Amino acid sequence: MPGSVLGHPEAERLMRILVTGRDGQVARSLAESDCDHELIFAARPDFDLADAASIESTLERDRPDLVISAAAYTAVDQAEDEPDMAMLVNGEAPGVIGRAAANIGAPVLHLSTDYVFDGSGTEPWRESDPTAPHSVYGKSKLAGEQALAASGATHAILRTAWIYSPFGTNFVKTMLALARDRDTVEVVDDQYGNPTSALDIAHALIRVADRWQSCPSLGANRVYHFAGDTSMSWAEFAQTIFAISKRQGCAHCSVEGIPASQYPAKAPRPANSRLESALFAETFGHPLPDWHASLTETIRRLIAA
Template structure:
């Protein structure tokens, strides 16, 4: 299967490059491909004529989005519609990555796909707009929301914690935001599972929203402790963690207090579930600290 992936250097794109050897992967990235340029999107997909498009690239600077709402909307809110229309014109379905930020973060339950959305910041609003634009594009599609993404690649919480621990004995980490730590490598495996299912059964589970995240949930402070426990076992950096309330760590964009996602629908539809988050974390830390 020929799969066009938007982005090249992002965590999920790099994970797909590692995991997707059974397919012909084409990575669309700047300067030839620009999510803020509808023409470049159409040309790239028309020229590649893929069997499937994985829409993995996005504007992900959550705080910066508050200062650049127009750019964030162009990339996150409008581009998925352009991708969908271009993909539909060549008969390719689209798998689009979205986020827990489409919810307001209230309550303590794991969010299900049918729960009402209510983003509390620019990033979440633009990602929700992107879901809606893709759904209206005419492309066969699956929207896959995920959360708390980390990997051996790029910038992410796991790598930041390990870097800080090299020069600090203690860290303050937020303790009142909960979610599912999710390995980008696991996300890549999930997206490839969708591709495989669509090869065997075209149209299966299309035109729907799914959640896919690591199995089990935690808060940021306990996530940090788990990172350091795993690192310490391998002789890597570690430090003490003090949990603090979000109010003691103000950010420009408000973060959801509850980012837990229920991934049962994805598992039921595509026969694929994520490992427990601790297992995937351990594998990532092993790669990072040797």
């Protein structure tokens, strides 16, 4: 494993961790985390997921000990109009990253999504459940999982869902903004998932990195789910956001639940995005954080900003 410190018998020292992307919610959460390792953020124009040569040259130049594949094409509706671009970035680039990482002996932690499932049923999805994405975005992310698995790189794939944070654009920020101008908001009440803090995802990724530093084979080459520890509908999520905001003396409003059929979107959304995350917690010794505490902290930061 050229240049790698993973599994080094001496006292553990800093790893060089290359993170794809710089401005995404998880990348920004990693940037402010209490990570003890050296983080390198690879982003455009030098690093472009649509350009295989830039991926290969970046990894060869920086020679990280670990790659966190956090960047992706995330415009779910736009992907329906740009299937080739979505597949290039989400479906093919993870394989390029994996092959380039394998060449330098670096494992890969890759983020994926609940959209790889068809959204049927009411039970939380387990890693072993059959995938059957309905959207272009979901199909491209599943292709990326498969490309990474076939790349030869040591890897772990973390599927997550309903990400929010103090950064970027997300449901929590949107709801708080709407509450400043409205008495009532209409929110879908027949789609269910696990709201997940990007800050918690960042901590989980660093936990895997730390564990792999001393035991490189731990839980390797598997798919995991990592999502908030409680599931709810989008409407219930909004109600919780406003309740927390109200307790902090800030904007809040009423929520009117509506069926997804009244909120048309170009790409189909899974009705059931619930994810079972016990396997990750058991494998890496990282219990899921309390979802309410994580949400409260994010809202506090957004209000204070």
